[in-house]
Amino acid sequence: MTVIAYGVAGWLLLIGVYGIVRSHDAIHAVVCLSVAQSGSYVLLVAVGYQRGAVPPVFGTSVPPTTPVVDPIVQALTLTDVVVSATVTALLLALAVQIARRHGETDPDQLSALKG
Numbered sequence: 001m002t003v004i005a006y007g008v009a010g011w012l013l014l015i016g017v018y019g020i021v022r023s024h025d026a027i028h029a030v031v032c033l034s035v036a037q038s039g040s041y042v043l044l045v046a047v048g049y050q051r052g053a054v055p056p057v058f059g060t061s062v063p064p065t066t067p068v069v070d071p072i073v074q075a076l077t078l079t080d081v082v083v084s085a086t087v088t089a090l091l092l093a094l095a096v097q098i099a100r101r102h103g104e105t106d107p108d109q110l111s112a113l114k115g
Helices: 002-022 026-048 071-102
Strands: none
Touching (some): 002 026
16 A cells, blocks of 8 residues: 555656656646645655554554554645745746736846846
8 A cells, every 4th residue: 555655656756847847837837736736645654654553543442452644744744835935925926917017927038037
């Protein structure tokens, strides 16, 4: 099971990077970056996965010797989701501002931004 998850994480990362490289639109590049970042969610969940483990909720119904899933990895995954949403919102806002000021979002056509 974890080999499939590692494969999916790598595939999402490669598809996202390929889309960023081939993109001719700022909004398309932001969406591709979001796809690449979703590969990190799958990777983190795959790292914390244990076969036969229970959720990390301790109480009287779970014996102390029962293996549990690592809660740190789950917290890191949730943090990664929040950071990804923030970065995506910021980049989309920048793309909208570029479109308003220059009339297009193709990075190759933005001659006013050349240094």
